[in-house]
Amino acid sequence: MSKESRRREALVYHAKPKPGKIQIVPTKKYATQRDLSLAYSPGVAEPCLEIAKDKNNVYKYTIKGNLVAVITNGTAVLGLGNIGPEASKPVMEGKALLFKIFADIDVFDIEIDTENINAFIETVKNIAPTFGGINLEDIKAPEAFEIERRLKEELDIPVMHDDQHGTAIISAAALLNALELAKKKIHNVKIVISGAGAAAVSCAKLYKTFGAKAENMVMLDSKGVIRKDNTNLSEEKREFATSRKIDTLAEAMNKADVFLGLSVQDIVTPAMLKTMNKRPIVFAMANPNPEIDYNLAIQTRNDIIMATGRSDHPNQVNNVLGFPYIFRGALDVRATKINEEMKRAAVLALASLAKEPVPEQVNIAYGETKLNYGFDYIIPKPSDPRLITHIPPAVARAAMESGVATEPITDWQKYEDELNERMGSDNKLVRLLHSRAKTSPKKIVFAEADHLDVLKAAQIVFEEGIGIPILLGKKEVILELMLEIDFDDKIEIIDPKSDEEEERRNLYAKEYWNKRKRNGVTYFDAQKLMRERNYFAAMMVNLEHADA
Template sequence: MNKDSKRREALLYHAKPTPGKIQVVPTKKYATQRDLSLAYSPGVAEPCLEIEKDVNNVYKYTAKGNLVAVISNGTAVLGLGDIGPEASKPVMEGKGLLFKIFADIDVFDIEVDTKNVEEFIQTVKNIAPTFGGINLEDIKAPESFEIERRLVEELNIPVMHDDQHGTAIISAAALINALELANKKAEDVKVIVSGAGSAAIACADLYRLLGVKFENIYMFNSKGLLTKGNTSLSELQLKYARDMEPISLEEAVVNADVFIGLSSRDVLSAQMLLTMSDNPIVFAMANPNPEIDYNLAISTRKDIIMATGRSDHPNQVNNVLGFPYIFRGALDVRATKINEAMKMAAVKALAALAKESVPEQVNVAYGATKLIFGKEYIIPKPFDPRLIAIVAPAVAKAAMDSGVAQHPITDWQKYEDDLLERLGNDNKMLRMITNKAKMDPKRIVFAEAEHLDVLKAAQIVYEEGVGIPILLGTKEVILELKEELGFDADVEIIDPKEKEEEERRNRFATAYWEARKRRGIVLYDAQRLMRERNYFAAMMVNEGEADGLVTGHSRSYATVLRPMFQLIEKAPGASIVATTNMMMTARGPMFLSDTAINIDPSAEELAKIALMTAKTARMFGVEPVIAMVSYANYGSSTNERASKVREAVAYLHKNHPDLIVDGEIQSDFALNPEMLQEKFPFSKLVGKKVNTLIFPNLDAANITYKLLKELNKVESIGPIMMGMGKPVHIFQLGASVEEMVNMATIAVLDAQEKGKKKK
């Protein structure tokens, strides 16, 4: 994508369909006059009076307890510098989005138009009654230090400047584990810090709490080692100034055990790295280009333990591992501040979590067979679903133990269960599968690339690094559309009808005819069919000239399905083909089957669909809990439509006793654990969270998933094809660009899985 196209895409993202990235959503009913009279006048007077009697009731009757202010004056924004409060607003909204999706914390972003420290402090103090916590963001040093210090002292709600403490907390967790792997003690190591800004000073402060000695820390800014004789240093920098003659960074790293980079690219050379001690620990955290290139570093020193700020290398030091969960824990006990004990609790929780067995969905997300504590895994991954239930309780306990909690937690198991429930919705699964696709992108044929929306989807797939698109259609049309979109990448374009493709058409036709000549196919028919894009695309996949294909945007599902069934064999051991849709619901991902192919499956087919769906769920790191749904509950009807579901369940219980599955059951009982426990305590689903629904027929499955998608705006990924021997996936007619991107991502994952089985 060229620079103008990237700029346009970024601007459109923030402008459409609604300007900005966050909004306020009512949490109470408001449909009737009665609702409105309770929400506002006269009913609103009652909670007002209760809060007047006891100010702590504000947490009981308002959203204060789950509301954080992200506050900036825009003086130190990202890599943009002092751009002003209005220009900083998109960044603050983005921080609010991260709070919400990782810890379910609501945010108002506040941009303050002053550079005066006292004015800023007074502004925040004056609005503080609105909020349960304050996250300071992108405020330049040294003013940021004084602002945070004063607000922590003068307010009775948690305040944290994430720019200072976020990197410190995450890197300190990584340092604990790196020191263990290097067989070194904190009190013995020599630490070089390249960078002397707010994050570097916060890191050094926290490392000292781990046991690193002051006299073993050498801190450098762009002008060299911080020394007592340097009159340009701030008061906080002077804290790390050494009483010695200046030395160069190159001299300082000799025999150093730890290098902490919070400065700029390439300041640590391979030659300098070679002079460090055995098992050197290098955290090169400058973004996007670290102080030493990761590949250069690991090829220079085989014994290195390395972390960066980048997501494409092991051990990413990412602030999102910290601030959402630190505030979550602080809010949940109504802490009056975020103190050193709470920060250290987060550090130790993160360090300990990296040593635990990793959930399969995290392995799936990062394309790993099994992530294990070691040099390439010293801190948890951002997609780890356990973070909220590990870090937030640790912070909450530390707040209680250190005496700053006003609302102690007594039932810790319930609290952890509640935290996990907060993660339910969302696009976390989508982010995980996209990340996995990027690990090993595959060649995906877009069989209808002449359509603008299809080409847009292919462009996104290419630019996100998810896959390598192959575009089928009339070259002139595709090239014109590419120019219109600013899609200037050199991707393969094929027109199956062109003369230059004659040799390939004939080769494909012959291969198809050889495979099907005893099933009514003649060579002439095979040659004619190869001029059609879906047949040509399917043969590209069959012949190994592409890894997968996506199609169906402009034609009915049945029409597109026909050539796939004619050309592509079923997967080994599969007797039927079915589809499932993965729905991103408020309770987490839900798999709904069969949504597109089998009109009225038999009991045996239903059982097979359930097994195929279970296998697909596991491909995404989800352990299936399956409800075989019906209009009846456990034998309440003898009608054959209910009976076939009951027979399918009996078959699964007998032949697959380890599979968590039950039915026949109505969908509300399957999804409501209290109702299920009360009426059917014998069910194998009691105490489990159902994440897979197998429907008795196509009508029920297709109608349900489309109702969910349109009425509740639930994101749908699918129909995901199950049982095909090759990665072939068909869009629903008129699929959106986003849906097509998701399906192409699934095609990449499918190709990855099928590729594993060949090895």
């Protein structure tokens, strides 16, 4: 698909059939006047009075306990930079969608029009009573550190800046397993961190809680190695400044055990990889393209343990493995914060899950004969249905043990059943089926391809890689419609009525006549029917010229 086609597809996806990706859906009956009188005046007064007596009743009578705010000011949006609050809204809606489909958490996305730290914090504090938790998103460093720190101190609900801690949690789980496979100890390994933004600093801090030593780390920003003799460093960078007299990434990589990339694509060369110690661990997580191409890296070192942020390679470090489940666990015990103990619990739960036998449905979804814990499988897959019953309970337990849970769980089996019940299997099954289809795309005949809706369906099938379309209909009409929707790929088009299809029509007619002549169908009838698209398409499948 061309870049322009992909751009247009993304715009149409967000605009049609209605703008945006989320909506509010009532959870109570509203068909009758009685229903409406309970939903609003006068019935609504009763829960209001109960909450006025005891503020904790807000969790009993409203959505607060399952409602998270995804809040940004649009100053560090994906790889787009400071694009402002309005332009960040599609990303926040996308985050809301992920919260819902992976952990059944409801979300309001909120875009705040200020870059002033105090104004941002006061705005969030003023609206916090609405929510059970706050997910900060796409706020530039160093302001993000101060905003999160103060909100965690001043609010009594969970607050987490996912750009910092999501990547840290997932990569830490992957790192623990990679070190185990490489037979290395975290307190001994030399770690190079390319990038010094919020995520990189948070990763380094979390790794330290598992035993990594700051003196064994070298962090680089856009200017090179961050050194102690630089007197113009932020507090966050100063913690990870090195005393080594080196300046470049190439120097830092020499004799290193671990590379963590949260920077820009293609800055790591094969020559650099070759200078790393045996069984190097390389997490190249720049998006959309990593610091070194996956295939190039594994060709350069056959002993490498490699992870990226991409779904088309093994070991995807994807934040969706973390934030939905961490907030799920925090909300379910009504935690007052997300603390280090809860983050560490999520890390250990993820790392542990990767070592357990993988369900067959996950193997099928990713086209694997058998996923097993090893160099190519150090972290669970995002579609693993066990995540919902492994991560939230671990986070909830940690909240209880660390004293920040206000509604402890007493029946863990019941809680696990509730988590499974939350996650209906229908949507996940569709995603698994799509993944399975991509592993071996089949030829699919679209018999009415000169109709726009049918042609759009064929385009989606082709562009998502879940099938190989064969288009039946008037060729000139189909080509004109393809041009209209930017479907410019090379696809087989067949007009069953055209002269060039006479030989195939006769072949299909003969086969059809042989099957149906006892029912009174003549060869002439069969020839006539083969000019009709649906009969022609059916015979293509019958003779295995197509699969469906």
